[in-house]
Amino acid sequence: MIGLISATAAGAAARDRLAAAWPDRTRVYEGSVGEAVRAAFTECEQLVCFLATGATVRLLAPLLGDKTADPGVVCVDEGGRFAVSLVGGHGGGANELAEAVGELLGAEPVVTTATDSVGLAGLDTLGLPCEGSVALVSRALLDGEPVALEAESAWPLPPLPTSPQGAYTVRLTDRDVVPGKREVLLRPPSLVVGVGASKGAPEAEVLGLIEEALREAGLSVRSVAELATVDAKAEEPGIVAAAGRLGVPLVTYSAEELAAVAVPNPSEAPLAAVGTPSVAEAAALVRGGELLVPKRKSTAQPAMATCAVVRRPGRGRLAVVGLGPGARDLLTPRAAAELRRASVLVGLDQYVDQIRDLLRPGTRVLESGLGAEEERARAAVAEARKGQAVALIGSGDAGVYAMASPALAEASDDIDVVGVPGVTAALAAGAILGAPLGHDHVSISLSDLHTPWEVIERRVRAAAEADLVVTFYNPRSRGRDWQLPKALAILAGHREPTTPVGVVRNASRPDESSRVTTLGALDPATVDMMTVVTVGNTATRLIAGRMVTPRGYRWQASQEEAK
Numbered sequence: 356m357i358g359l360i361s362a363t364a365a366g367a368a369a370r371d372r373l374a375a376a377w378p379d380r381t382r383v384y385e386g387s388v389g390e391a392v393r394a395a396f397t398e399c400e401q402l403v404c405f406l407a408t409g410a411t412v413r414l415l416a417p418l419l420g421d422k423t424a425d426p427g428v429v430c431v432d433e434g435g436r437f438a439v440s441l442v443g444g445h446g447g448g449a450n451e452l453a454e455a456v457g458e459l460l461g462a463e464p465v466v467t468t469a470t471d472s473v474g475l476a477g478l479d480t481l482g483l484p485c486e487g488s489v490a491l492v493s494r495a496l497l498d499g500e501p502v503a504l505e506a507e508s509a510w511p512l513p514p515l516p517t518s519p520q521g522a523y524t525v526r527l528t529d530r531d532v533v534p535g536k537r538e539v540l541l542r543p544p545s546l547v548v549g550v551g552a553s554k555g556a557p558e559a560e561v562l563g564l565i566e567e568a569l570r571e572a573g574l575s576v577r578s579v580a581e582l583a584t585v586d587a588k589a590e591e592p593g594i595v596a597a598a599g600r601l602g603v604p605l606v607t608y609s610a611e612e613l614a615a616v617a618v619p620n621p622s623e624a625p626l627a628a629v630g631t632p633s634v635a636e637a638a639a640l641v642r643g644g645e646l647l648v649p650k651r652k653s654t655a656q657p658a659m660a661t662c663a664v665v666r667r668p669g670r671g672r673l674a675v676v677g678l679g680p681g682a683r684d685l686l687t688p689r690a691a692a693e694l695r696r697a698s699v700l701v702g703l704d705q706y707v708d709q710i711r712d713l714l715r716p717g718t719r720v721l722e723s724g725l726g727a728e729e730e731r732a733r734a735a736v737a738e739a740r741k742g743q744a745v746a747l748i749g750s751g752d753a754g755v756y757a758m759a760s761p762a763l764a765e766a767s768d769d770i771d772v773v774g775v776p777g778v779t780a781a782l783a784a785g786a787i788l789g790a791p792l793g794h795d796h797v798s799i800s801l802s803d804l805h806t807p808w809e810v811i812e813r814r815v816r817a818a819a820e821a822d823l824v825v826t827f828y829n830p831r832s833r834g835r836d837w838q839l840p841k842a843l844a845i846l847a848g849h850r851e852p853t854t855p856v857g858v859v860r861n862a863s864r865p866d867e868s869s870r871v872t873t874l875g876a877l878d879p880a881t882v883d884m885m886t887v888v889t890v891g892n893t894a895t896r897l898i899a900g901r902m903v904t905p906r907g908y909r910w911q912a913s914q915e916e917a918k
């Protein structure tokens with residue numbers, strides 16, 4: 356919950372805008388400002404104070420304790436110009452909250468956390484539990500001192516400017532070790548604990564068995580990702596409570612799924628009780644991994660719980676990101692976040708240049724020139740299979756004539772794949788022209804590099820006969836100058852020469868140009884590969900110089916008849 360506190364009418368107006376936008380996330384505190392801040396500090400995870408920073412600091416000072424437990428606090432000035440991350444930038448989420456508040460209120464987010472200020476990923480913001488000298492090692496990264504990354508297993512970490520060797524260390528490990536004086540331990544969620552239990556097994560027995568098994572195997576409890584068991588035990592109180600105490604989800608599988616898993620220690624007892632010869636080992640192994648702790652029983656008499664521990668390898672992550680048509684303000688926030696998250700970026704060199712300034716220090720860039728789409732797709736998937744966090748970029752929407760298709764054709768289910776949509780060239784051009792895509796429409800690429808012309812021609816004829824608005828991608832190049840005239844001739848067999856045609860070059864970029872002409876007047880020689888050509892259907896009209904394809908609303912038809 357986010358507590359909202361204000362002292363003046365101007366602050367209350369901005370406060371109420373935030374409350375209206377986030378009704379389920381916010382709570383307004385009225386009355387004395389001092390009392391409101393004290394109450395919100397103890398009752399909420401985050402605060403937004405519409406007060407001067409000095410006043411907010413004085414009110415907060417007696418309340419502050421540990422930065423790992425204090426709520427995140429954002430301060431918004433009376434004029435609504437700035438949203439300042441004041442307290443709990445990382446641990447309390449104030450940095451992200453300042454960004455969100457700023458976007459909603461039109462305020463400039465102000466983040467002064469050292470790592471964020473220079474674009475570094477904070478070691479305590481990687482989404483993994485961390486231990487050790489976080490401040491000391493972070494300072495070393497900021498100062499450019501060599502910091503070694505020792506990853507005992509592959510994991511899709513955000514970029515870090517690390518070196519092969521260094522006086523400081525970031526160590527990724529699920530083993531129960533103590534960090535050195537110049538070391539930070541990152542705990543990956545790599546351990547799965549399979550659990551079996553008799554009816555009524557006490558929470559203390561289940562939890563004690565798990566902790567003992569981990570301790571004796573030299574494994575960190577902070578790397579436990581989940582408890583796993585059979586469906587029949589999904590509501591067993593001792594297992595449910597143990598998962599709650601550990602702060603991890605309880606995942607269950609059917610007896611049939613577990614019975615199909617080969618285990619080293621099958622037993623007749625669970626087969627008779629729940630229909631599978633193994634619960635603990637099978638539940639831990641069902642999604643693969645290395646068995647570190649074979650099935651073991653608790654020491655209680657009689658023993659009512661069993662467990663087994665498996666280490667699952669980290670899954671690489673491939674984000675296929677659409678950059679939009681070129682303008683920075685048409686790059687979506689989600690796309691920008693994925694670019695900052697990726698430790699490896701793969702893309703066409705000219706697209707990499709567009710967003711290079713958004714990459715974090717330590718990002719490895721694999722770029723290549725035109726005509727290497729399959730090679731880029733294979734390289735991105737290969738990096739993801741190594742356990743890396745990879746972003747594969749394309750212009751517009753990555754799924755429209757771009758990199759998503761070749762990448763997903765290469766990828767299998769051994770990596771996680773995330774699609775990030777972008778504004779397509781057709782949409783960017785359509786917005787410039789007016790509303791040419793207001794009714795049914797189709798996009799067709801005229802490049803026969805990968806598609807035979809016979810197939811392209813058949814699709815153009817089908818669109819012409821169906822009276823669809825057509826947007827042509829890749830319409831004309833120096834070595835491919837006859838396809839566009841051929842396609843226009845096909846459309847001309849079904850549409851009047853006066854049919855509106857929109858021509859947009861470099862939509863949304865600094866050298867953008869656009870014009871509206873007609874099917875009969877368009878000169879194909881004025882079109883190149885940076886151009887999108889949109890041909891209207893028989894209903895498309897020019898209204899005040901803009902292309903409009905009507906939806907055919909009944910009320911519009913009635914108005915026309917009345918005239």
